[in-house]
Amino acid sequence: MAELNYRHAVAQGIRQEMARDDDVVLIGEDVAGAGGVFKTTGGLLDEFGPRRVIDTPIAEQAILGATMGAAMTGLRPIAEIMFSDFFAVCWDIVANEIAKTRYMTDGQVSLPLVIKTGNGGSLRFGAQHSQSVENWAMMVPGIKVVAPSTPRDMVGLMAAAVRSDDPVLMFEHKGLYASKGEVPDGEVVDELGTAAIRRSGADATIVALALMVPRALEAADQLAEKGIELEVIDLRSLVPLDTQAIIDSVARTGRLFTVEENPRLLGWGAEIASIVAEECFWDLDGPIERITTPHVPLPSAASLEDLVIPSADEIATRVFKSLNS
Amino acid sequence: MAELNYRHAVAQGIRQEMARDDDVVLIGEDVAGAGGVFKTTGGLLDEFGPRRVIDTPIAEQAILGATMGAAMTGLRPIAEIMFSDFFAVCWDIVANEIAKTRYMTDGQVSLPLVIKTGNGGSLRFGAQHSQSVENWAMMVPGIKVVAPSTPRDMVGLMAAAVRSDDPVLMFEHKGLYASKGEVPDGEVVDELGTAAIRRSGADATIVALALMVPRALEAADQLAEKGIELEVIDLRSLVPLDTQAIIDSVARTGRLFTVEENPRLLGWGAEIASIVAEECFWDLDGPIERITTPHVPLPSAASLEDLVIPSADEIATRVFKSLNS
Amino acid sequence: MHTPLSDHQYGNHSPVLPPVLDPATDDADITIEDRLAIYRKLQVMRQFEQRAYDLFMKGLVKGTSHLSIGMEAIAAGFGQAMRPDDYTFATYRGHAHTLARGVPMSPVLAELLGRGNGLMGGKGGSMHLTSVKHGMMGSYAIIGAHLAIANGAAFSAQYRGTDQVAVCFFGDGTTNIGAFHEALSYAATFRLPTVFVCENNLYMEYTSIQDVTPVARPAADRASAYGLEARRIDGNDADACYLEARAAFDRARAGEGPSLIEALTYRHGGHSRADLGEYRPQEEVEAWMAHDPIDIYRERLKRLGVDATELEQVDDDVAEQVEQATQEAKDGPEPEPRSAFTEVWADGGSSWRN
């Protein structure tokens, strides 16, 4: 067991897989020499050399195109899109090419690739560098969508992503890079599509992702003091979705809250709410509530950003109010 | 009253506004000389001349960039993105620039622009030319999202979109271009953000959009023969969303079904389901169900495409089964 | 104020006439076997697409279809110069490029008809023809992306040390989109073995390329922006294409990086479906119809002493193949309904949940 930063866990997961498999290469802007703008790829150039760890021009379509072409011809590339907001400049390659090619070719083409990206807010980077866009990816059939909340999950899910024969978008939360956690020694490989119950409780189910997980846990601690016991589920992956974990939990608690960093409309919680409203309807003891960033672009001022992204206090207040109404 | 094709209604709406306001210009690939690939802009070049109706190179980022820049400096441009799938090549301009600029500049910049696009399937164009991507747009705070289902609505909502001081994405359904309907003589101007109840019924609420509206109505006719009366709501606009119309209807019927052409995950129906599961929970007499295209890319073969996009029969069967279980 | 149609009526742009055939090409260093193979490819492509057009007009090909009748020399010349393990990346206008790699007609036609025996089981359609085992790595229907994707295959070849090249075909209209620039710049920076072939047929869909492009040669005039040589050839002379291909492939295999080649050509018909291409000056259409790749090639072979009956034999063989493929395609079953739900994921299925 070693304590690792979440940012170093990213490099650790990649390192583990590159050491194991020569077909794994890493490409992206400033990932090699500089070790990544968020220092998530530090040391990899020295370890694996410039053939396998590659700096690119600022050309996200070229980067992801090269990633796709390499994956269809025998490699297992990892690409970095520095900020997830930049998916918008290369969305065609993701949503129209990478996501659809296996299906359109009836299985002739496999795309074992990973696209890692810095996602989410709380760093005061403003509307164009703070978005939570995991819902952009969840919408599109054909890509797997992963968003770890702990260093241990980051290593294990990165490994699982690299080993997956499907394209995986790995959403690293920028607000978690500095967080620390234990990571087991030796090879760590996790499983995609499995949620984790971070806290058990009988009164309500809270489903959260990435930065919202620690906040939901903190809210649960606050409410525990008031005698309310929340079950907190860390989704970890949106596609595949561990629907069963949610359904089972709601069957136990009778109430569902989602805590989403994305702006309200069509955040991932909407899908979960719709699944539960169909499949667990008779288990529900009250309305499903979604706690999200309101449907606005993110403001850059610290006080405003803190106001709009769900905080532990807001979560606790909203849940408390709802359970007592 | 004249009977108009939906495709001609597009041109009619644009014509009405261009005749009224010199600041309205139209740009896009093949929109001028050829009158549009779907013939939705025929005659406009002759009527308004090459200064106002403009063919462009294949460069969607350049097109939407020019549209945005023109809108911020006094014009009211209309741009065409030929197939809505191509939003993926210019999504940055839509989602990161157009959507966020008013907010980031605290209201200094207004963007009175319309982006019209051919959306949706049923024409056997395959996975890259048939998508329903209105949910891509609904997700992003700062853009209005409109999708008319009749020629009359097309004229009136196009006019409303052009007159709106906010950016509007106008989703024309390719499968409806050949459909006909009455359009009143004289100026037609509708209101954004208002749904239409296309059929009243007490047994369940069906919310549909664009091509799914006629299909839902046909399903309602089928079920009426079995004594089941459906209320069919044509959303017409996703942003703003006429939540009240939905809530009121569910209060009357106690049941909600959405009929969505998009692939399942995070289709617009998920948002509606989540709103109703929160705000109408105590009105609901049974589960909320979403009838969508399954979460797969669209196949091109006619028989396969027909299998996956919700048909009137499928809608009727699903609703019947659910109401009787 | 200048806009594309501000100084002339739509369709009244200045005609661009075909290049004059270079007589020296007769004597080029190309074996007669290669030439006969090229001739056969030309026939396969032409006759196949004529049949596809008939079937479209009869309503058997649904959706859309983009023919390259008149443009076959590029696919035939480049195709003949490829090694079996080289990679082709094509557009929606990709029938000829697919056939060029030796993919049989029957599954291609069945795919156009949306049948279960289609090349992709009816799931891809005319615009997405792919046959990985023939090196046909896909037909891409959204402008630009596949130039970037081809680079990935080229990179992978280099990484694996296989000396394969990736050949990417695209149109004149594609030279104005962002992905073109990113892909060319990227390939040149990394000195990738990607060969970019611009099939300049003078038109986008219904718009003349000269009306919306700031340079006269949409690809060649961009080459220097990537440190590449401007190369422009007669895209209707299959031998010129073959020679150019061979040289570019040699450079690529020698580690000398990418090439950007502009091949001038013309479509006999419209952009797609039932379009007649009437936005084109009559004089231009006539001149290009008289500069037909098959006529050019047949005449050359005759000049080189090939017997006319030998060529007619090829034509007849191919005609028979087309008949047979048509039959097989028409007889093909509808796709299995369950196939709509397969191959989203590598496990063969489409499930996103447990």
Added chain:
Amino acid sequence: MHTPLSDHQYGNHSPVLPPVLDPATDDADITIEDRLAIYRKLQVMRQFEQRAYDLFMKGLVKGTSHLSIGMEAIAAGFGQAMRPDDYTFATYRGHAHTLARGVPMSPVLAELLGRGNGLMGGKGGSMHLTSVKHGMMGSYAIIGAHLAIANGAAFSAQYRGTDQVAVCFFGDGTTNIGAFHEALSYAATFRLPTVFVCENNLYMEYTSIQDVTPVARPAADRASAYGLEARRIDGNDADACYLEARAAFDRARAGEGPSLIEALTYRHGGHSRADLGEYRPQEEVEAWMAHDPIDIYRERLKRLGVDATELEQVDDDVAEQVEQATQEAKDGPEPEPRSAFTEVWADGGSSWRN
């Protein structure tokens, strides 16, 4: 196999030294009023950003901040040549361009501090400075888009017949992205009055531009791809910038279309925040520090007979303005909480439902 770092260690690329100052520029046709105004602009930019850096290091500027210390001559020279109604489009590295248009320091600094009296009420931040009433049409933080957006303003000016120009500033790294190509090609096709200014500071974030670009001059070597002239200037000589701007604006207003200008420059510091720029060869850093735009300009003014004390007076004035702006920014209130929910829509609100 060639990759950016396959033939040298990171940071060990060959240094690019500054151009030699052209002595003839002293005698250029620029009034002394303009020159003094340029000097003042340079001081405003430099002193403002030094203060911004201090406040960042003190933790008062949150998030990020990209300084253009060392690059001010471009903003000053071009800014001085603009008409008040011309349009500026800048990047996240846009403080100097904002100040160049006469936007007061105080709201800019307050915006950096996230205060309610900020230029955009704290909603945009350092990377998105905008002041429409000064012609400062925005700072854009995702590479590429604003080149395309500037074209729209240029088109609109042409459509309205106002003779305004749109001036778009961007970095060397931006020349490899797709939107660059689309925007240049589009502007040239429509002959728009857009003036594209590449601030070539030799680096992207932490990567040398030469390591990832296939031509030596990232902007100038691309000009011919759009039928434009290759233009490269000393971006640290404000007079060279002013002269180039004047000529380009004249062409644009005369309907002669866009220009693409590459201005060589250097940042004294790192890319952003606390980066020290240590991936740059020492020799290069030193040479460029000795080619500082303010030193160059002060020496020129002295040669032209301006009294040193007059210049010191400007420096002191500006220093005082900076103090005052700092005070006003620090004293500024936190933004109103409700402002987080305003100005999504033209009705002033953020409601998406009834």
